[in-house]
Amino acid sequence: MSLDERCRAYSRVMPDGMFFSHSTAAALYGLPLPPTDHEMLHVGAARPRRAPRAAGIVGHRVSLDEGRIVGLRGLPVPAPVEVLLELAGMLGHDDLVRAGDALVRRTDPLSSLEELRAAIAQGHGRPGIRTLRTAAEWMRPRTDSPMETTLRLALVRAGLPEPNINHVIDIGDGRSAHLDLAYPSHRLAIEYDGDHHRTNDRQYHLDGDRLWRIEKRGWRIVRLNRSHMARAGEEAVRRVRDALASMGRNTPL
Incomplete structure (x- = not known):
């Protein structure tokens, strides 16, 4: 039952x-x-x-x-x-x-x-x-999933700036996109892909179009999944830190 x-x-x-x-x-x-x-x-x-x-x-x-x-x-x-x-x-x-x-x-x-x-x-x-x-003190509104919260906590604990949550941008044709986490000043989007993004064929194709439109607007996207969240999100933090550094953002090592 x-x-x-x-x-x-x-x-x-x-x-x-x-x-x-x-x-x-x-x-x-x-x-x-x-x-x-x-x-x-x-x-x-x-x-x-x-x-x-x-x-x-x-x-x-x-x-x-x-x-x-x-x-x-x-x-x-x-x-x-x-x-x-x-x-x-x-x-x-x-x-x-x-x-x-x-x-x-x-x-x-x-x-x-x-x-x-x-x-x-x-x-x-x-x-x-x-x-x-x-x-x-760490709770924030507007999240979409517990993994978004886990990722945000990992980034901040690693000394990175706190990202915006579900940041909204215009992607053309009267459409908008909610970015899971974002650093708007550097046009860096962080997208966490749960399993449904991989296993649902319709979602997979929708994601492809959405991400293409986001990149067309001049945003760089760091895509993460569960495999990057091991060891307190070590690999996720490294990828976001490297992306920020390559875009001219000085961040603690």
Whole structure:
């Protein structure tokens, strides 16, 4: 059974006032998570209720206004910002940045960066709140994928300037292109190609036309994929650094 199916099955016997929480709620929202075993369902109960106890259930007793419980495809879950606060006690810094970026993504965002930071500032005493506050400083809106976030973090940690995210340029004929990451002052675009760019024939041909139009506008493109992200993105950083250097940008070695 899928996670969604198992949640629906449990929801039929779930006591009143309970809701799916933590990594279970995050997965239902489609947030990126590190590889994990979703066999156990995380279920929360707002105080003074007791945490649920049942086979296959990880119960949590939390301080949460019931007005912050919402319906997601008919399943009770905390509001997106509350889920991020719950994840603070489970995830490390970079995973929290990826989750936060996903909440404020370019398409169909679930929150805003201002709302996230306001909630985090109020999260006194929450497990992992210090890590989350540090992670919040690295969160950015308008991303399209967790790998874009991972790449951005690798570039900045390597001492390169922080690139623009989903920078929009005109590519002619009334069309525009969103560049995954970009250094507009040097007309350098960084494109991360997920597997679908390779395996989907239509996407492959669309990419070819789009990239040709971008280059025709005088932009240089650094194309990266998963193989370049090993060892903290070492090869990706090298390629971007070399491209900037060849275009007259002095960057730290």
